[in-house]
Amino acid sequence: MSTDTAGPTRSIGTFMSSARWLLAKAGGGIFVLWAVATAIFCGIRMIPGDPAEAIMGGPGSQASAEALAAARAQYGLDQPLLVQYFGQLWRLATGDLGISYSLKIPVAKVLGDLIPSTLILAGLALLVAWAMALVLAVLSTRSGGLGSAVGSGLEIISAAVPHFWLASVLIMVFSTSLGWLPPVSTNSPVGLVLPVITLALPLAGFLGQVMRDTMADAQRSAFALSARGRGESETGVLLRHSLRHAALPGIALSGWAFGSLLSGAVVVESIFARPGLGRSLLSAVTSRDIPLVTGVALFSAAAYVVIMALSDLAERLADPRIGPS
Incomplete structure (x- = not known):
């Protein structure tokens, strides 16, 4: 040709x-x-x-x-x-979500009022979880055997902590005992700290385990050895090569992670009395508000589908070896 x-x-x-x-x-x-x-x-x-x-x-x-x-x-x-x-x-x-049985207003209006609150909570939790996971992965791969064991233990413990237990502990420590943060979510940034940490910490433990293994493999790979042979420092190898490869599985799991955060919001928003989709879904199920339950569930599913597609696209952009199939 x-x-x-x-x-x-x-x-x-x-x-x-x-x-x-x-x-x-x-x-x-x-x-x-x-x-x-x-x-x-x-x-x-x-x-x-x-x-x-x-x-x-x-x-x-x-x-x-x-x-x-x-x-x-x-x-x-x-x-x-x-x-x-x-x-x-x-x-x-046809886009008709109906009228809420309990609130007597269109479900679309209810979702419009609640979606920003839940998206802010879930989005901040995802960013914090990513940052914590990268820090754990870097510390566990660059601190030797003891540091790796400690980092791995922290990741496992974080991933296994239930949201309701973690929220209760954070409230007792930082609200009741120290008085640093409010026990309920407020409109101020300070009121978001405890709910965001409650959602982010278990997810960070899971992402950290995946990123640590990938980063350890990248540190021992041929391209890392070649970079060191050219005089690249360990920090340069980490920033230019290892972090990018460690981020790939995290990007691939971001869609699942966002869906997990939306489901965790049901517990977190209820505990911290924060208005949002999760808290409203729990109330709607209790009152058999079929249109509202359907609307919240469909939005959560649609958000999950969109985030999965975006994370897939981001993974393809980050790794040129993955092409459209």
Whole structure:
């Protein structure tokens, strides 16, 4: 093949590979959203109780039989389950999330008010977890046998700590005993410290274990030996080569990590009385608020899909050996 045609051919091949990658990500995302919507529909209806009572204010509302029947007719709860299921899928596909049973306002407005709070919490926790994981990985690989053992132990302990236990300990130490930080989340940056650390520390332990192993392999690799042979210092080898390779598995796991942080927000936001999606989801499940539960779950799934795609793209950019497939 001549040089004149090789360039356009490669460009077309790259475009087709990128298009296939995008289509695969979009198809996978649609499937995940459908699976989540289906699971929520089935799961909520397995909970004992009448959804119409939730619409009327709960079992304590003492709504009459006529009022309950009217509520079922208004929200389509008197129709067969299969009709309800496909009706819900159609509404979700057209962007209609419905009205919250408990709050009596559109679910889209509830999500709009709560999403920024949870995204700020999860985003800061991911950044802090990344920083802590890199520090642990560097210390454990450059401190000899004892430092490696201590760093590995800290990573394992951090990864195994439950959020509710860690939050309780942090509140007792830094709020009750020392009085340095507020026990509940406030609008100020100080009020975010304890919730962010509670979410970040277990994740940092897990990421640190993965990064440490990769960094240790990079330190012993041929390119690191070659760099040392050219007179590169250990700090230069670390900054120019080892950190980049150690970051690759962390980038690949960032989508999973963000999803884990969103699920951990249910516990953290409840303990620290912070308004957000996690706390609202717990309240919505308790009150059988089907539209709100569905909206929160679908947003969490969509965020997970997007972050997974972005982390995949970032991994490809960080490692040129990974091309579109």
